[in-house]
Amino acid sequence: MCGHQPICPTAYSADREASHVISAHPDQGWSLLCNGVVLFEDTGLLLPDGSIVAPHREPIAA
Template sequence: MCSHQPPCPTADSPVHLAAATVTTHPEQGWRLLCNGTIVFDDTGELLPDGRIVAPRRAPYATTAVA
């Protein structure tokens, strides 16, 4: 899919999110990368082979109320 030189990382590469963005749809909350990966605003991903990557959520801090 990628015609860049040097080519973008493949979808199965550990650095696959470094691929160039082909199109963005901020109103729908997603963007398509050159390697065929769809990245959602919540950090979830849909890989070209149909596998999903669950959103990565940072742990949140809790505070005790006295």
Template sequence: MCTHTPTCPTADSPDHEAARVVAAHPEQGWALLCNAVLVFEDTGELLPDGQIIAPHRPLVATA
């Protein structure tokens, strides 16, 4: 349960990445959000139900 005001988005909402970080381990490349989503430095995610979201880095335009 989120105790922030306003409350953080739930893990199943489209903007779940906007939840606050409650534990960060940059040396290991991950952070735990308030909604129990694990986000990784490669932009991959692990949702609380075990669903994996593949890395989704923005494409870089080349000239």
């Protein structure tokens, strides 16, 4: 799916969030990455096969 050089990580690799954004919708809180992953602003992910990755944002220090 990716035409970038070097090729972006796949949707199932550990560094999948390093892929390029091909469609950003900050008003709706999500972006589509070139590897088919939907990245939500809370850092949750929707993978191309429909599986999810729970949000993993670092807690804010008080």
